[in-house]
Amino acid sequence: MHCVMVGAFGFANPCALHYLVGMTFQYDTPENHVERRAGLSPVLRSSMFELPREKWARHPAFRGEAEFWTQIHGRLLSASATLASWSEQMLGEDDPVKLAQMGAEVSRLGHQLVHHAHGHHHIEDDHFFPVFLRAFPQLEHPLALLDGDHKVLAEVLDDLEKAVGGMAAVTRNGEGMQRDAWLSASQVLLSPARRLDALFIRHIGDEEEICIPVMLNWQG
Numbered sequence: 001m002h003c004v005m006v007g008a009f010g011f012a013n014p015c016a017l018h019y020l021v022g023m024t025f026q027y028d029t030p031e032n033h034v035e036r037r038a039g040l041s042p043v044l045r046s047s048m049f050e051l052p053r054e055k056w057a058r059h060p061a062f063r064g065e066a067e068f069w070t071q072i073h074g075r076l077l078s079a080s081a082t083l084a085s086w087s088e089q090m091l092g093e094d095d096p097v098k099l100a101q102m103g104a105e106v107s108r109l110g111h112q113l114v115h116h117a118h119g120h121h122h123i124e125d126d127h128f129f130p131v132f133l134r135a136f137p138q139l140e141h142p143l144a145l146l147d148g149d150h151k152v153l154a155e156v157l158d159d160l161e162k163a164v165g166g167m168a169a170v171t172r173n174g175e176g177m178q179r180d181a182w183l184s185a186s187q188v189l190l191s192p193a194r195r196l197d198a199l200f201i202r203h204i205g206d207e208e209e210i211c212i213p214v215m216l217n218w219q220g
């Protein structure tokens with residue numbers, strides 16, 4: 001399905017975004033960093049399309065790429081919230097049998113989430129953002145912000161992947177009936193799971209505000 005979206009906007013040089021973005025944008029600031037900003041700054045908004053979120057679904061161009069993109073985001077947000085919630089629930093469970101069942105589900109969901117998030121970010125980095133930038137150079141800084149977010153998210157996804165691997169290793173190591181082994185793995189997983197969920201909420205909300213209006217204004 002990603003190919004359908006990419007095809008609608010044409011292919012771009014995968015390195016275009018990194019090549020084209022200017023040197024003046026500072027990502028690691030309270031206004032811009034995904035873990036510190038409260039939203040998109042007025043400076044960034046001044047270069048974006050103005051189209052309030054409440055009008056998107058009624059726009060004639062929404063059905064298609066834009067709607068599909070928001071659905072993917074919805075699934076990522078749902079998965080990250082569920083993973084954090086399940087990890088927390090495991091910490092309150094005493095029964096090793098139930099912990100083993102929950103651990104298997106958490107491992108499955110965690111692997112899927114990491115895989116889908118990386119795939120989604122690659123499509124955005126290599127195709128959508130360069131295409132948007134070439135069509136609308138004024139979006140240089142908003143797109144550089146999203147590029148910076150993806151780098152932070154990649155670090156968190158690496159931490160999460162390691163923690164999910166630790167959860168999966170409990171059974172493989174023959175510790176499936178040891179309560180402490182599950183609780184230890186849950187404790188390790190909870191921190192990156194919570195962090196990813198918070199970052200996804202900030203990043204995805206802002207990314208949609210930058211990019212959905214671009215899709216809805218697309219004349220290609």
Ligand SMILES: [Fe+2]
Binds near residue numbers: 121124146150203207
């Ligand atoms: Fe993204």
Ligand SMILES: [Fe+2]
Binds near residue numbers: 073124204
């Ligand atoms: Fe996205």
